Amino acid sequence: xxxxxxxxxxxxxxxxxxxxxxxxxxxxxxxxxxxxxxxxxxxxxxxxxxxxxxxxxxxxxxxxxxxxxxxxxxxxxxxxxxxxxxxxxxxxxxxxxxxxxxxxxxxxxxxxxxxxxxxxxxxxxxxxxxxxxxxxxxxxxxxxxxxxxxxxxxxxxxxxxxxxxxxxxxxxxxxxxxxxxxxxxxxxxxxxxxxxxxxxxxxxxxxxxxxxxxxxxxxxxxxxxxxxxxxxxxxxxxxxxxxxxxxxxxxxxxxxxxxxxxxxxxxxxxxxxxxxxxxxxxxxxxxxx
Amino acid sequence: xxxxxxxxxxxxxxxxxxxxxxxxxxxxxxxxxxxxxxxxxxxxxxxxxxxxxxxxxxxxxxxxxxxxxxxxxxxxxxxxxxxxxxxxxxxx
Amino acid sequence: xxxxxxxxxxxxxxxxxxxxxxxxxxxxxxxxxxxxxxxxxxxxxxxxxxxxxxxxxxxxxxxxxxxxxxxxxxxxxxxxxxxxxxxxxxxxxxxxxxxxxxxxxxxxxxxxxxxxxxxxxxxxxxxxxxxxxxxxxxxxxxxxxxxxxxxxxxxxxxxxxxxxxxxxxxxxxxxxxxxxxxxxxxxxxxxxxxxxxxxxxxxxxxxxxxxxxxxxxxxxxxxxxxxxxxxxxxxxxxxxxxxxxxxxxxxxxxxxxxxxxxxxxxxxxxxxxxxxxxxxxxxxxxxxxxxxxxxxxxxxxxxxxxxxxxxxxxxxxxxxxxxxxxxxxxxxxxxxxxxxxxxxxxxxxxxxxxxxxxxxxxxxxxxxxxxxxxxxxxxxxxxxxxxxxx
Ligand code: SF4
Ligand code: SF4
Ligand code: SF4
Numbered sequence: 001x002x003x004x005x006x007x008x009x010x011x012x013x014x015x016x017x018x019x020x021x022x023x024x025x026x027x028x029x030x031x032x033x034x035x036x037x038x039x040x041x042x043x044x045x046x047x048x049x050x051x052x053x054x055x056x057x058x059x060x061x062x063x064x065x066x067x068x069x070x071x072x073x074x075x076x077x078x079x080x081x082x083x084x085x086x087x088x089x090x091x092x093x094x095x096x097x098x099x100x101x102x103x104x105x106x107x108x109x110x111x112x113x114x115x116x117x118x119x120x121x122x123x124x125x126x127x128x129x130x131x132x133x134x135x136x137x138x139x140x141x142x143x144x145x146x147x148x149x150x151x152x153x154x155x156x157x158x159x160x161x162x163x164x165x166x167x168x169x170x171x172x173x174x175x176x177x178x179x180x181x182x183x184x185x186x187x188x189x190x191x192x193x194x195x196x197x198x199x200x201x202x203x204x205x206x207x208x209x210x211x212x213x214x215x216x217x218x219x220x221x222x223x224x225x226x227x228x229x230x231x232x233x234x235x236x237x238x239x240x241x242x243x244x245x246x247x248x249x250x251x252x253x254x255x256x257x258x259x260x261x262x263x264x265x266x267x268x269x270x271x272x273x274x275x276x277x278x279x280x281x282x283x284x285x286x287x288x289x
Numbered sequence: 290x291x292x293x294x295x296x297x298x299x300x301x302x303x304x305x306x307x308x309x310x311x312x313x314x315x316x317x318x319x320x321x322x323x324x325x326x327x328x329x330x331x332x333x334x335x336x337x338x339x340x341x342x343x344x345x346x347x348x349x350x351x352x353x354x355x356x357x358x359x360x361x362x363x364x365x366x367x368x369x370x371x372x373x374x375x376x377x378x379x380x381x
Numbered sequence: 382x383x384x385x386x387x388x389x390x391x392x393x394x395x396x397x398x399x400x401x402x403x404x405x406x407x408x409x410x411x412x413x414x415x416x417x418x419x420x421x422x423x424x425x426x427x428x429x430x431x432x433x434x435x436x437x438x439x440x441x442x443x444x445x446x447x448x449x450x451x452x453x454x455x456x457x458x459x460x461x462x463x464x465x466x467x468x469x470x471x472x473x474x475x476x477x478x479x480x481x482x483x484x485x486x487x488x489x490x491x492x493x494x495x496x497x498x499x500x501x502x503x504x505x506x507x508x509x510x511x512x513x514x515x516x517x518x519x520x521x522x523x524x525x526x527x528x529x530x531x532x533x534x535x536x537x538x539x540x541x542x543x544x545x546x547x548x549x550x551x552x553x554x555x556x557x558x559x560x561x562x563x564x565x566x567x568x569x570x571x572x573x574x575x576x577x578x579x580x581x582x583x584x585x586x587x588x589x590x591x592x593x594x595x596x597x598x599x600x601x602x603x604x605x606x607x608x609x610x611x612x613x614x615x616x617x618x619x620x621x622x623x624x625x626x627x628x629x630x631x632x633x634x635x636x637x638x639x640x641x642x643x644x645x646x647x648x649x650x651x652x653x654x655x656x657x658x659x660x661x662x663x664x665x666x667x668x669x670x671x672x673x674x675x676x677x678x679x680x681x682x683x684x685x686x687x688x689x690x691x692x693x694x695x696x697x698x699x700x701x702x703x704x705x706x707x708x709x710x711x712x713x714x715x716x717x718x719x720x721x722x723x724x725x726x727x728x729x730x731x732x733x734x735x736x737x738x739x740x741x742x743x744x745x746x747x748x749x750x751x752x753x754x755x756x757x758x759x760x761x762x763x764x765x766x767x768x769x770x771x
Binding site: 007024028031033036183186189 | 302304306309311312313314315318319334336349352354355356357358359360361363364365366
């Protein structure tokens, strides 16, 4: 937004927010709102027509994002925003489809959908807010919980190996993979903008504080304390080998852009292949003539 | 002294939508110019919103705006600054 | 009803006389109805529909995608439907169970989609290759909470074709998932299927909203109770959710809104039931016994009915085309005039319960049940008709 378009009393992002639904449900000190701000900023900078941008969320704290952004927005079932987005995108390839959801949703219950959408190189953007636990249901252990962290269903501490999400995404075929903490506001914005302007399966993990459950249960203080932890313990290492990106409890967080490659999307492959095999009989899909 | 040519620091005006604030104090902590501090007053939700203590320090960096999870704070450019800048640019 | 009709898009219509199995006929019905999106997961005995669609769609123009599971399939259908396409999937047995989560979402979001269930013996993996009719209650109640859907039951490949078109039309008309409840026998049975010219096929268009953009409310019921729809990308910037919501589609978590929202989902089908329900009757006017049947079982029952008539018993036939909403009214009327109902089906009395409920205890209802694997021996149905006539 240009400086002269800013007016007093009206937040410059209001055009992209459902103000009739504010305040949002997120706790004081929760980081999800920061990621939404970054997303809107990125959307504004991307130059995309907002009428052609859809947001799909699943269930959970981050799942509520779809309800607050003023775009065509779909609050779907738990773990299913990725296949929902797949349907939207394939049915109307003109749309830019963004999945905005949490770690439990995308790689917990929705893990199978995630890996297959990445494998197919489905042309969608996945923003995964990782708060290390199932927050909406009261702070249960998740597929991303660092070993040793205490959660309501891991009352003696977690002993399961967590996922390393960038590694998972890259291994499955994602063409864009980045990880940031929500404190890296400008970097998150830039990554989202790059992803929005890219064709292919893009994955951005954003680590955010869950103050009410994860931080409180582990006596880590409030939102600020967690932001300070990110500040002190995150290290930017662009292009790092994604196998080295595990996160230990209150340990170092390697952030950066790890993958940014080009390869034909699902629809490119479908159109190219079928045209080759079927010749003129084939009716291409989603190709502007 | 370092010469920055015609580059001039921007000045911002902080807008706080008090009743939207949830008092996380992120804006106060991360403002590079110590423009803000948490106030003692309560908003409708019972949180302490920030208040501006050093208005002239604001450099329009928009960090407070970017880090606020509640869309409760933003900055506008000081108009006299803008006009002045235009004048400067039109100088031969 | 606020219904706009047009004739079928000739691109998808394979006009002519064909020799097809029921599964293929469903795929052809879908293409004729204008379905251009299919997301599915293979499962016996329904896979042939997916295969046929995958083979045909590249020349028609549309998308076939094999998803990672049935949960994803229905999620993709809902997404595609919001993008404006007619979308369908097929499944059987355990696949149908996996779909239930997002069937609930489709009901809650009021999205037109079509799902064919080619039934096999259950529960669990059951009889993957052999027939059954055991999903007749699951289709109505399988997702959680109160909701209404529409389910149709074809008894031949020709009806598979015809009812698939009808399923799409009803789905668009009522913004609701519609099910084609067929079974392994009909699915794998080859028969003559006549596909008429495109201009003879009537297609119902979606109820597109045409008013001012800022006035659009995705869940404001129209006079026929069905809200208008828009599609993603058209600038309405609407919101939709699986949560209990108000007319704007915004979540409202309280008892009043729950009552409004859920009653609306049910009422739009219940109060329009007369416009939906279809059945075929034969000699019910002065019948003493009425055989209520559907799908493949009605073809077997037909032999038993004829044999019973030869033996001098006045038997009528009520063949259900629409299973849900259930034709309560007609059953109750008949119950006042006859001696008994006989309900043969390949399950342990799922539709018999409904007949009993609708008959309100006026007359006895005799089940002819078996658990699946093959169709009835008509003699077993005849035996029960005779017993009921005593
Ligand atoms: S429970 Fe945790 S993740 Fe959820 S809104 Fe509160 S702080 Fe954020
Ligand atoms: S714009 Fe920058 S300097 Fe001004 S109050 Fe905000 S953070 Fe501080
Ligand atoms: S960052 Fe926003 S919510 Fe937090 S204290 Fe500042 S204005 Fe209030």
